[in-house]
Amino acid sequence: MDLHTTHPSATTTTTRPPAARPPRHVRVVPALAAAWWAVAALVALAVTLTGGTLPVGAASRDAVGTLLHDVPGSTLSPLVALLALVGATLAVGMLRARRSTVTAAARTATTTAAAVTVAGAVALTDASILARLGYLPLLVVRAPFDEEFRDAFAAYVAPGVVAQYLALGGAVLLAWATVLFRRRASGACAVCGRAVDHAEPRWRTPARAAVWGRRWAIVAAVVPALYAATRLAWVAGYPFGMQADDYDAMVADGMLAAAFGLAAFALVGSVLTLGLFQRWGEVFPRWMVGLAGRRVPVMLAVVPATLVAVAVVPASITLLAIGPDQLRAEAAESWGALAPMLLWPLWGPALGAATYAYHLRRRPACRTCGLG
Structure with missing residues (x-):
């Protein structure tokens, strides 16, 4: 394959008429991100206000590889609730934003805030996610024949591990919603990201x-x-x-x-x-x-x-x-x-x-x- 040959789709403009509505994910992802972070905020607030502790930081034996593994759970729980509130606010704001109301400065500020929030969520995760992904094929093959391997699946749904899944899932959704927001706010196509009014870089x-x-x-x-x-x-x-x-x-x-x-x-x-x-x-x-x-x-x-x-x-x-x-x-x-x-x-x-x-x-x- 000649790597310097331009793909046909890059040099010809399609004659297919634009669709009446964008694909479902363009509408669903921002709404799902808002719902995900809103539910996370409600749960985290409920746990914190009732004196409970989320399975994060030192409160979770499954968080030994996170950046925050030494932070007491009682200290980290309200911070997680605050982070979730910020994420929910950003997601809702991006969902409701229209191009005519978003200035370049607002777009930059929103993107920066979203990046910080995503980083905060990722800080709650560790290498165990990749390790479990790597071990999964072996467990699936051996589990029917070995009770020890069947029992190992319990580690995949431990509270601290589930919290990491949810944090990483929320980070991905918020990042995806931010990309869609920036496309919409800058006038690019929300589906493919191509610039509508100027040439692609x-x-x-x-x-x-x-x-x-x-x-x-x-x-x-x-x-x-x-x-x-x-x-x-x-x-x-x-x-x-x-x-x-x-x-x-x-x-x-x-x-x-x-x-x-x-x-x-x-x-x-x-x-x-x-x-x-x-x-x-x-x-x-x-x-x-x-x-x-x-x-x-x-x-x-x-x-x-x-x-x-x-x-x-x-x-x-x-x-x-x-x-x-x-x-x-x-x-x-x-x-x-x-x-x-x-x-x-x-x-x-x-x-x-x-x-x-x-x-x-x-x-x-x-x-x-x-x-x-």
Whole structure:
């Protein structure tokens, strides 16, 4: 595939008439974000005002990797309630805003406030979200045959874990609603984001997105591949970067199966990431019986890649929460386990950028604004 060839949809304007109404998500996402944050605010306020404590910070044994893990739950709970109130207010305000009433200064202020709120919500999450995502395939396979693996599912619905899911979900919804708000307030198409009254920036054209997207996709593929390599070395019997006693204990505990599962998950993710700039990421290959030759739906690649990129963000925050002293101590004990994780802060943004570039290259002409 020639990466410098402009995608056909970038050079021709569609003759399809604009749709009467935008897709449902343009209307639903802002309303859902407002409802999500409003309910969160009501629950957090009710718990706080009745003297209760939310499962956050030191009040949750599942929050050990968050930036706020040492903050007492009694202190953090009212702050979470305040954060939820701010998020609800912003979401409602963006939902009701109209282009004619939003100045450039108001748009900037709203976006900044939303970014701070999203950051506050993400600060309540940690690497356990990514870890559970990685372990899930192994649990699904082993659970029917092993009671211990079935019991492990209970950890997926612990109060502190559910609170993290809700916080991350709220962050995603508010960020999405903010993007839609900025499009609407600036006069761009709310569906595709294309500028209606001026030319698209050059970096967003399919030809340029193919160039920078390929670079970020390679970076995003290398990080999980390095992680998988260390785990596969352990499975093969080589205690790469581990103390001999620690490796023997891992073998005795039967953790090599988990290491293999995580390595397999990481390798699959690495290979699929390469598809963000390869031909087989656009057209199903010949060996896929029943699908060979058909075009890969854009969302089939964009949605899972985005979910992983989002899950990597809390994992990166955990590295900040650990602190340099503990990182050095853990590196001295098991640098092979830690070293690949140090690249996680790069993995999330790289995968997000590569996914966005894939979307820019492959998005069709917009049915709402007619541009394409």
